[in-house]
Amino acid sequence: MNAFLGNPALDAWLSDALKVGQATVERAEKLSGGAIQESWSLEVRADGSPRALVLRRDAQDTITASLSRLEEFEVLKAAWAAGVAVPRPVAFCRDETVAGKPFALAERMPGVGYGPRIVRDLKLGGDRSALGREIGRQLARIHAIAPDAGLARVLGPKPADPALAEVALQRQRLDAMGERRPGLEWALRWAERNAPPPSEVVLTHQDYRTGNILVDDKGLTAILDWEFASWSDPMSDLGWFCAECWRFSRPDLEAGGLCDRDAFYDGYTTESGRAIDPRRVRWWEVMAHLRWAVIALQQGRRRAAGSESLNLILTGRIAEPLELAVLRMTGPQDAGPLTARPPAPAGPSGDADMLALLDGAASLLRETAPDLPGDGRYVALLSANAVAMARRGMAMGDRIRAARAAVDADAGAIRAGDHDGDAPLYGRLVADAALRAFVTDPGAVTPAESAAFVEGWK
Incomplete structure (x- = not known):
């Protein structure tokens, strides 16, 4: 049910916020994007004149890195006052009974944001x-x-010291999630050692x-x-x-x-x-x-309903190619070409019939997507992505586990500085990250990186 249409409390609040005699929400549509917050486009009739507004409130779950909606609104007001090109802030509603949650209201600006x-x-x-x-x-x-x-x-x-404060903050967030990510620890250690003054x-x-x-x-x-x-x-x-x-x-x-x-x-x-x-x-x-x-890891830990949940899970997977990318940027000068090989069998580790079933499901979803109405196309493509990812994960499962076992115990030692410049460990970290990144997005992995494991698995 749309909480913004036929809502006398919201209409009354808008009348006051817009300083008009009568305001009525005539249309409310959830805007795409905004994985952490929820934004709605409102078409409001205010004393007979149309007003295009955006209502912004918390999504079902949020992450600790985000400001509250009231805090964000205060920053928006400061930017508007300074002449920055931002939507004009209108008002903030603290009363949860008006629309279910506190929300910020701003003018809607024209343009494309995707x-x-x-x-x-x-x-x-x-x-x-x-x-x-x-x-x-x-x-x-x-x-x-x-x-x-x-x-x-x-x-x-x-x-x-903003640089070192940022390193400490990201470590704190990894610890709060209980995440052991040796590749990210390697990059954070590099960042700590190379931080600008x-x-x-x-x-x-x-x-x-x-x-x-x-x-x-x-x-x-x-x-x-x-x-x-x-x-x-x-x-x-x-x-x-x-x-x-x-x-x-x-x-x-x-x-x-x-x-x-x-x-x-x-x-x-x-x-x-x-x-x-x-x-x-x-x-x-x-x-x-x-x-x-x-x-991305924080997003992946959030849980919502339906397609939004799938979207959050897929967002969590983005951490894999990002880890590979940041390792490329922070390697020791003497690392040389990638030579580490995850000790795993040459062929696929998943059941051949199950892999074929997943291939068929992903293909069918992609073929069907263009003919679906409304959000159906987006949901079908999202599902096709998830199925294809699951297929690659099944096929590479043994190799991923072996590669992770080769580096998993090093996370704490990396943070402590025990492996600064350790080229062999760096090679194992890249091999591990490349395997996981390949599952998420094969295009994120270079031929040299994938040569360690792609041959023979398809």
Whole structure:
């Protein structure tokens, strides 16, 4: 049942929030995306005039990394006041009886927000170099927002050393989940040893990327999703935007899959007057992969109903190719070519009939998907992905277990620094990560990495 239609309490609250005599919700539609929070598009009739609004509230479960909706709304208000291109904040409702949960209300902005589509569709965003410069300018405006009592209350004190604080935070989150991830521990140890010295600390978005912006056919219209905002090194946002994991189908376009770095950097430096340190940005790109891997693991542990649950489980699997990617970025100089081989049989470990059954199910789902109405196509493709992933997991199961056994005991020693520069261990970590990444996404694994295990299993 839609909690927003025919809801007298919500209509009365909207009338007051919009400062009109009568407001009525005429249409409410859940927006796609927003795996951590829930956003609804509302079409409201306010004293006879249409208003396009977005209502944002907690999803069924959230993660500890996220601000509350009230905290996020306070940050949005600060960004709006500073002239950042954000939806105009309207009001916040603390009363759970109005719509089931507290919620924030903002104006709805035009444009497309789905990252892969923005990257692919060159009709969106206008001139891509100009778009990159504007995205850089907007980021500079965010970093120029002066801290006040409200932001201090919401975000807490500034960290003395943002880089080492980030390493400690991701370790804490892994520990809280009980996750033993030797590959991520290796990368975190590298990050600890190579952390840039403390520098300027500013307000940062912390999820500034293609997918959290809206664009139309002319350019940027809005910056969305402020739920991770915090105090940090300004280079952390530049590293997040340029990280390869957020370039989607255009890894060659290093600024968000949209353009080269020069245009993005030019917009940022022109607006901010701040010099960009490529080494700091590179370090934060490594941390972007690490942090996204940890968030993906947190997402995978959430449980909801139906297709949303499947989506969360698949999101958790994204941690596997991210772990492989971050190992590529943090290997010892003398690691050489990958030579470690997981000690497992040459052929598939799964039952041949079961593998064939899963192949058939995945193919049928993909063939059927285009003809399904509404969200059916998305759900069918999501299910096909899950079935294909399960098929690869069954086929590679013995090898994955053997590879994990070869490195699992090293997680604590890696964190303690006992294996700094250990090239043989690094090779075993890459072999382990490559196997798991292959199950999630075969395209994430290079031929050299897959040569250790792909031959003979299909």
